[in-house]
Amino acid sequence: MANDLSTPLTGRKRRAGAAPAGFPLARVLLGVLVLGAGAIGARLLLVDDPDGGRPSREVAITTTRSGNEVASAVAQGPVTITADPEQSPAGAQAAARPAPATAALPDPAGVLPDLSEETAEGPIPRISATGETPFRAYARPDNGAVASGRPMIALVVTGLGINEQGSLQAIEQLPGEVTLGFAPYGKTLRSTVAAARADGHEVLLELPLEPFDFPQNDPGPHTLLTGETTQSNLDRLFWLMARFGGYAGVLNNMGARFTASGADFAPIVEELGARGLGYLDDGSSNRSLAPQLAGSNKVPFARADLMVDANPAEAAILSALGSLEAKAVENGSAIGIVSALPISVSTIAKWSSELESRGLVLVPATALMK
Numbered sequence: 001m002a003n004d005l006s007t008p009l010t011g012r013k014r015r016a017g018a019a020p021a022g023f024p025l026a027r028v029l030l031g032v033l034v035l036g037a038g039a040i041g042a043r044l045l046l047v048d049d050p051d052g053g054r055p056s057r058e059v060a061i062t063t064t065r066s067g068n069e070v071a072s073a074v075a076q077g078p079v080t081i082t083a084d085p086e087q088s089p090a091g092a093q094a095a096a097r098p099a100p101a102t103a104a105l106p107d108p109a110g111v112l113p114d115l116s117e118e119t120a121e122g123p124i125p126r127i128s129a130t131g132e133t134p135f136r137a138y139a140r141p142d143n144g145a146v147a148s149g150r151p152m153i154a155l156v157v158t159g160l161g162i163n164e165q166g167s168l169q170a171i172e173q174l175p176g177e178v179t180l181g182f183a184p185y186g187k188t189l190r191s192t193v194a195a196a197r198a199d200g201h202e203v204l205l206e207l208p209l210e211p212f213d214f215p216q217n218d219p220g221p222h223t224l225l226t227g228e229t230t231q232s233n234l235d236r237l238f239w240l241m242a243r244f245g246g247y248a249g250v251l252n253n254m255g256a257r258f259t260a261s262g263a264d265f266a267p268i269v270e271e272l273g274a275r276g277l278g279y280l281d282d283g284s285s286n287r288s289l290a291p292q293l294a295g296s297n298k299v300p301f302a303r304a305d306l307m308v309d310a311n312p313a314e315a316a317i318l319s320a321l322g323s324l325e326a327k328a329v330e331n332g333s334a335i336g337i338v339s340a341l342p343i344s345v346s347t348i349a350k351w352s353s354e355l356e357s358r359g360l361v362l363v364p365a366t367a368l369m370k
Helices: 002-006 025-046 069-076 134-138 164-173 189-198 230-241 262-274 290-296 314-331 342-352
Strands: 116-119 122-125 152-160 179-182 203-209 249-254 278-281 301-303 333-339
Touching: 122 230, 152 164, 152 203, 152 249, 152 314, 152 342, 164 179, 164 189, 164 342, 179 189, 189 203, 203 230, 230 262, 262 278, 262 290, 278 290, 290 301, 314 333, 314 342, 333 342
Parallel strands: 152 179, 152 333, 179 203, 203 249, 249 278, 278 301
Antiparallel strands: 116 122
């Protein structure tokens, strides 16, 4: 044992499996690694195989679904993209823009869909998206009468619509310049109003408003009342407004108490302004706040000067018309209110045929509403 430890390393016996003395094992291994790396590098440089020698197979994928229409169009051929003309360089030719849609035509009753809003009570007037108002759309043109400078007279025949036959006879007899006021209670209102507008008349809706002696003197169902909540009166207003369409504005039926109450009347006039309707005051109450409220809400407005047939006899009616003429000459214009009595209608029809010979002109009421 001691001899083995003291014997020089070179003189010891080689163990089993050991490399012969002097064999460069480390150098051989290093050479093998260098050759392997060189072979791999040479293959990458000389062989065009992006899969790196991995097995692969091409399979066609087809589908009938187009998930991206733009991508599909690009795949099928060149696509021209036209820029917004406002963003195009100067001198570039922009693609033509599509023409605007044609305005909707009126329905059989002459009502324009753009000026109608559906409610729980039925369609009621509104201002269109383009700013057109029922007042302008449904007013009868004055045909240059205002510009002529001649004294002007407007007549409004009220109480139509309840008696269908009487209403149709009045429509037939009266000249087209006469404005017609319809009560909201007739059974054939829509067809009767349509006949009036087809004959060239502009029409107004009569609103029943509370008088001082209500309910002894009752204008009718859904009368607007003082002391009611604003919503309650607006609900009544919408019911009244939905009875027929195609009217340029409204006219009060009674209402001396209601029109004198700012708290009750103001929301109604505000609603008329928001819907682009005019308001004609029949002149029966000096306490009416209509002039002030109409002005603050930009509602086209006028006040009648005279009740023409307060005495429903031909001679009395002609005398009242003479007074109306004198007022028109003095002030440039005048408005008369007439009930739809047969005697009143026939007297007006004869009187109007001679009006221009006296230097005056008959105009629709809207021509005098500012």
